Amino acid sequence: MPKITYKTHDDKTHIIEVQNGLTVMEGAIQNDIPGIDADCGGGMSCSTCHVYVDEEWLDKLPAKEDGEEDMLDMAFEPKKNSRLSCQLIVSDNLDGLVVNIPSKQG
Amino acid sequence: MNKTDVLIIGAGPTGLFCAHQLGIIGLGCEIVDNLDKAGGQCIELYPDKPIYDIPAIPECTGKELTNNLLKQIKPFNFNFHLNQRVEEIKKVKDRWQVKTSDNKQFDVASIVIAGGVGSFEPRKFPVKGCEKYEGNTLFYSVKDKSIFKDKTISIFGGGDSALDWAIELSNNSKVNLIHRRDGFSGAEVSVQKVKELNNQGKINLYTKYQLNSVSGEDKINSVKIKHDEGEIKEIKSDYVLGFFGLIMQLGPILDWGLNIDKKKIEVNTENFETNIDGIFAIGDICSYPGKLKLILSGFHEGALAARGCFKYAKPDEKLRFEFTTTSKAAQERLGVKND
Numbered sequence: 001m002p003k004i005t006y007k008t009h010d011d012k013t014h015i016i017e018v019q020n021g022l023t024v025m026e027g028a029i030q031n032d033i034p035g036i037d038a039d040c041g042g043g044m045s046c047s048t049c050h051v052y053v054d055e056e057w058l059d060k061l062p063a064k065e066d067g068e069e070d071m072l073d074m075a076f077e078p079k080k081n082s083r084l085s086c087q088l089i090v091s092d093n094l095d096g097l098v099v100n101i102p103s104k105q106g
Numbered sequence: 107m108n109k110t111d112v113l114i115i116g117a118g119p120t121g122l123f124c125a126h127q128l129g130i131i132g133l134g135c136e137i138v139d140n141l142d143k144a145g146g147q148c149i150e151l152y153p154d155k156p157i158y159d160i161p162a163i164p165e166c167t168g169k170e171l172t173n174n175l176l177k178q179i180k181p182f183n184f185n186f187h188l189n190q191r192v193e194e195i196k197k198v199k200d201r202w203q204v205k206t207s208d209n210k211q212f213d214v215a216s217i218v219i220a221g222g223v224g225s226f227e228p229r230k231f232p233v234k235g236c237e238k239y240e241g242n243t244l245f246y247s248v249k250d251k252s253i254f255k256d257k258t259i260s261i262f263g264g265g266d267s268a269l270d271w272a273i274e275l276s277n278n279s280k281v282n283l284i285h286r287r288d289g290f291s292g293a294e295v296s297v298q299k300v301k302e303l304n305n306q307g308k309i310n311l312y313t314k315y316q317l318n319s320v321s322g323e324d325k326i327n328s329v330k331i332k333h334d335e336g337e338i339k340e341i342k343s344d345y346v347l348g349f350f351g352l353i354m355q356l357g358p359i360l361d362w363g364l365n366i367d368k369k370k371i372e373v374n375t376e377n378f379e380t381n382i383d384g385i386f387a388i389g390d391i392c393s394y395p396g397k398l399k400l401i402l403s404g405f406h407e408g409a410l411a412a413r414g415c416f417k418y419a420k421p422d423e424k425l426r427f428e429f430t431t432t433s434k435a436a437q438e439r440l441g442v443k444n445d
Binding site: 037040046047048066071077080104 | 286
């Protein structure tokens with residue numbers, strides 16, 4: 001199973017095996033990783049599953065849809081490497097992905 | 107003081123259908139919501155997005171679903187109390203006294219919390235020190251636009267609210283519009299208008315900038331904005347407006363002594379009552395083994411919670427199960443005319 005690394009704001013690192021087909025957001029929720037709220041449940045409607053992707057992964061991820069960039073306007077402290085974790089579907093290609101969880105979601 | 111059988115907190119689809127079920131069994135209710143309209147997440151987050159999993163409705167938008175639910179409860183003439191959230195609840199003998207942020211008071215036999223993921227509140231600037239100016243020279247919504255006349259306003263955001271206010275206020279104020287990227291999520295016609303006004307010098311548009319700091323004694327007099335590449339600009343501002351949409355906050359519900367785990371209220375699945383007698387929770391806010399966050403699950407939960415409310419509203423009566431197809435009482439309540 002692909003391993004996803006979640007770094008929380010308190011500098012803790014959680015390396016989690018996430019099943020192919022789940023989203024990076026679901027991997028966090030199912031494993032009680034703090035800091036990802038996912039209020040809307042994965043509908044790309046709330047921007048509370050916002051993460052910062054490690055630079056080296058930025059180009060390897062599928063491109064954002066328009067709706068994702070629109071929602072990121074609402075996120076807490078969005079940056080160039082911001083993504084919504086509900087839009088990142090785990091596959092073998094994402095094995096080793098590192099995401100950083102912001103200090104707040106809103 | 108509004109005295110009735112049930113208070114529903116939250117006018118999303120689940121709360122609205124629960125109201126319908128209360129009406130059918132002959133109970134009264136009042137509905138409170140922090141948004142300025144009914145519909146909850148359906149109307150606030152995805153009014154135009156299609157929903158495909160409402161039973162017997164192959165496809166409808168959040169707005170259509172809301173309108174149909176409102177139509178369905180129209181015969182009961184229930185009151186809505188919008189733009190306010192429930193702040194306090196207090197048990198007095200067998201009843202609940204409830205107070206909202208708008209100081210409305212209710213005396214009810216039971217409470218149904220259909221609060222979704224919490225009440226919608228404006229998202230705020232992440233920058234430290236902003237709270238000091240909030241309500242004085244920094245706002246997240248516009249209540250009285252006349253205060254902006256002949257002043258310099260810095261508006262942050264890229265959605266419809268930011269664009270619409272930038273255009274509107276540019277008539278009588280000096281407007282800076284600051285957004286984190288070149289693209290906007292607002293309507294294309296507004297984006298074009300803003301660009302036109304920028305070319306005419308009526309709006310100063312700063313893209314790829316975000317708020318860095320605010321300064322001023324009691325009132326804001328300038329803001330610093332930071333470019334993606336790190337450059338910082340200081341711009342004079344009498345007022346700052348931030349439009350970053352809404353976020354859901356559980357708020358005072360956390361303090362009512364309910365069993366809450368991961369922002370969800372624990373309920374039984376017999377009637378969706380919480381650990382506190384007379385308080386029910388339905389929809390996205392409740393949790394139980396097997397909970398699905400679907401609108402259809404909220405409808406089921408609301409139907410059972412409504413029946414659970416009956417014994418508190420009418421302790422001396424027994425509720426008889428009836429179908430709306432044949433129940434004269436239900437049809438009368440719905441205002442159906444039978445020849």
